Amino acid sequence: MIDQKEATSEKAVLIGIITQQQDEAKSEEYLDELDFLTQTAGGVPVKRFVQKLERPNPKTFLGTGKLDDVRDFIKTHDIGTAIFDDELSPAQLRNIEKILDCKILDRTNLILDIFAQRAQTSSAKTQVELAQHEYLLPRLTRLWTHLDKQKGGIGMRGPGETEIETDRRIIRDKIAVLKKRLKTIDKQMAVQRKNRGKMVRVALVGYTNVGKSTLMNVISKSDVFAENKLFATLDTTVRKVVIKNIPFLMTDTVGFIRKLPTQLVESFKSTLDEVREADLLLHVVDISHPNFEDHIASVNTILDDINCADKPTVMVFNKIDAYQHETIDEDDLVTEKGKEHYTLQDWKKTWMGNDKAESLFISAINKDNLDTFKETVYEEVKKIHIQRFPYNDFLYYEYKEEE
Template sequence: MREQHTVIDDTPERSVLARLILPQTHVPEDPIEELHGLATTAGTQVVGELIQRRATVDHGTYLGKGKVEELRLLVEKTQADVVIFENELNPGQTRNLEKAIGTKVLDRTELILDIFAAGARTYESRLAVELAQLEYSLPRLKRLWTHLSRQAMGVGMRGPGEKQLEVDRRLAQKRIHDLKQELGKVESRRARQVASRKDAPTVSLVGYTNAGKSTLMNALTAAGVQAEDKLFATLDTRTRRWQLPHWGTVLLSDTVGFIRDLPHSLVASFKATLEETRCADLLLHVADASSPNVFDQISAVYKVLSELEIEEKDTLLVLNKIDAIDSPAMLNRVLDRYPNAIPVSAWESKGLGLLTEAVGEALSREFLELRVTIDPADGKLLSYLAARAELISQQFNSDSVLSHIRIAAAAVGPIYQSAVNVEQIHRGTAGEETEESSEHTPAINVTSPTTEQATDVA
C-alpha cells in the first residue's frame, strides 16, 4: 500500500496594495505605508503597489477602468493571491473588482478584522471580533453564493442559491443577536471588576497601534507582557500594579491600540475590553515621536476617544521612541505643538523619572483632606488608610479612632463604606478650614461605590 503524505503549503499569500486618492484628501508622504504594515501583520508578502488620483469614485469598480486593467496586469505579472485596498469598498465594488481582476479583493476594514481575528486570545476579545466580522459580512453574504443558480419559476419560487442566502442571513442575524447579549454580560462583568478595584487609582495606556504602549508598561512595572514591533500586537487588556514613588500603588492598564479610520463595528464591539480606559482616573496617551505621521496619529487617537465619549478625561501625552529620532529638530517640532508632552524612550528607559513625577502630580490634583472617625475594631479600614492615605494626624480614644488624612478622591469609596463618620475639609482663600460631615453617607459626589460595587470592594 502506497504511503500518503500531506503537504502543507506555508508560503505567505502574495498581495498587491491599491489606493484611490480623492481631492482634498490628506495624504502622508508614503500614502501606502500604513497599509503595507497592516498587510505584513496579516501575514502576506507585498509584491506590488498601485495608486490612482481621481476626482471621483467609479461607482462600479471604485478605480477607473484603465487602472482596473493595469491592476489586473500587475496581479498577473506578480502572481498575487489577493488585492488589498486602502479604501473602504461596498459589496458591489468588491464583486466587480474580483470579476475584472480574477483574484480575491479585500478592503482596509476586512484586513483589520482579519488581523484582530488572528490576534484575539481571550474569550471577550474573540466575541468582539466575531461580532464585528458578522456585522461587516452580513450585507456581503450574497457574493458567497454566486456559484449557486437562481431558477426563475414565478413569484415565491426561488432557486437553491437564494434559499441558502436567506438561511445564512437568518443564521448570521441570530448569531449577532446572541453575541450582543453575551457581550452585554461580559461588559457588565468587566464594569464590576473595574469598580471593585477602585481602592487604588487607575492609569490607562492609550495610543496609536505600535506606539510602544506594551514596552512602556514593561519598563514601568516589569510586567513582562508581550511587546512586538508590529501593528495590533495587543488586543486584550492587561492590568499590573505600579508602585509610584512617594505616592503608593497605582493600577496601570494596557489595551488595544487605535488606528486611523478604525471600523465603527470594532469600536462598538470592544467596549467591554476598553472598560478600563473608560473608568481610568488618568490616561497616558502614548505617541510614536519618531513617526513622520505623528500629528495624524495623535489626532486619530483623540477621535476614537471621542467616539468612546472619554475625550475629556485627564490625559498626559507621552512622546515615546525618542531613541529612534535622528534629528532633535524632529522632536522639537512635536514639542512646539504639544509643550506639555513628556518625551521618553521606553526601550532605553529614558525619561521615565519625569513621567513618574508627572503622573503623581496629575493624580494629586484630585486629592481630598478628610477627618475620619473609625471603629477601633475596624482593622481593615485602619490598614487601608495606612496603605492608601497620607496620615496627617491620628488620635486613639476608647470608642473611636480619629484620623486626619489626605487621600486621592478615586480611593475614598471604602472609607465612606466603613467609617463611622467622614468630614471633608475645604480650604478657603486664607487657608481657613470648613467642614462637611457625613455618617456612612458621602458628603461629596466622588467615587463612592453603589450597592453592587460596594459588595465587590468589600
C-alpha cells in the first residue's frame, strides 16, 4: 500500500547486492543508510531489491532477470527513480537506463545531491559544484539521452540541467575555473586560520548524524544548525569556547559516511584542513546506533587518509539516552551473550574503558555527564596549552578568570 506522502513525493526503489565481501546483514545495513539518504534528499523509498552475486555484473550491475523484476515493479507502481547502493560505471548507467527507462542514481550521486541542497556559503557551493562536475564528466554520454525528457528532482540539483547540452570540453573548462576559485578560497581560509593565532584548536569529527552540532551548541552556547538528518552540517563552524580559565577554538565539521565519494574528499580539502590543523580531536559516536563500531572504523579510515589518525583524540559516545540493548532471561541457559546484549557498563569494560583511549559517555541533548565532558576536554586542552604558552601566560588566564 502506497500512502499519500508517497503519492505526492518522488518515489524511488533501492537496489543493493549481497556478495562474499558484503553479507546479507551488511547489505541490509547499507540499504537502511541508503533509505535515510533518500529521505534526506526528499525522496520516498517504496521498495528494496537485493540480489546475491559473486560480483556486480559489469554491464548491468544486477543480473538481467532481477533487473526485469525491477522494471516491471517500476512500471506497475509509476516509480520515477531507481537508486543503487554502489557507484555505477558510465557503461552500467547507460545500460540500466535503457532497460528501466527511468532516472538512475547511485550512492555517490545521491550524496552529492544532498550536499548540493545543504551548501550555504560560496565556499561550500563551489566545493560541491566541483565534485558534481568531476562526477558528471565521464557520464555525459548518458545525459545526452535526456534531451527529449529533461528531469528535475533528486540528483539533478547543483550544476543544473544545462549539462545535458554541454560537451566534455566545456565541462573541463568549468572544472578548471572551479579549481582556480577553490585555490583562492583555500588561501583565504588559510589566512583566517593563521589570524586565529596560537589558540588551541579542537575539532569535532565523527559519522554523519551523531550529534556533533548539538554538542557544539551546548558547549559553545551558540546556535549552530542541528537536525536529525544526514549532513545537516556542511559548512565548517568555528566558535571560541572557554572552560574554566582556558580559551580555545572548537570546530564543527562535516560528518563522514561510508563509501564517501572521492570527489568530495578532494573538493572539500579546505574543510578537512580544519581537521588537519586541529590540536585535539573529539570523535563523536552515536552509541545508540546498532553498528556504531563500523561507523568508528569508517571515520578512522578517512582520518588516516588525511593523515590525522595520530592526533590526540577523545572518544565521545553520545546519545546514551537513546541506547537500548536486548535482555537475556536469567533462566535462559542457551542464548550466548553478544554485543547486542551489552549494557553501557559492559561497553565501558571493553576497549572503550582502557587507559590508552579516553572515552566519555554523554547525552548532548539531555546534557547528561556534560560536566565530566567539560572537565576531560579542559584537561586535554590544558596539556597542549601549557606546552604552547609560557608559564606566565597560563597564570594570566587564571588571574583573568579569578577577576
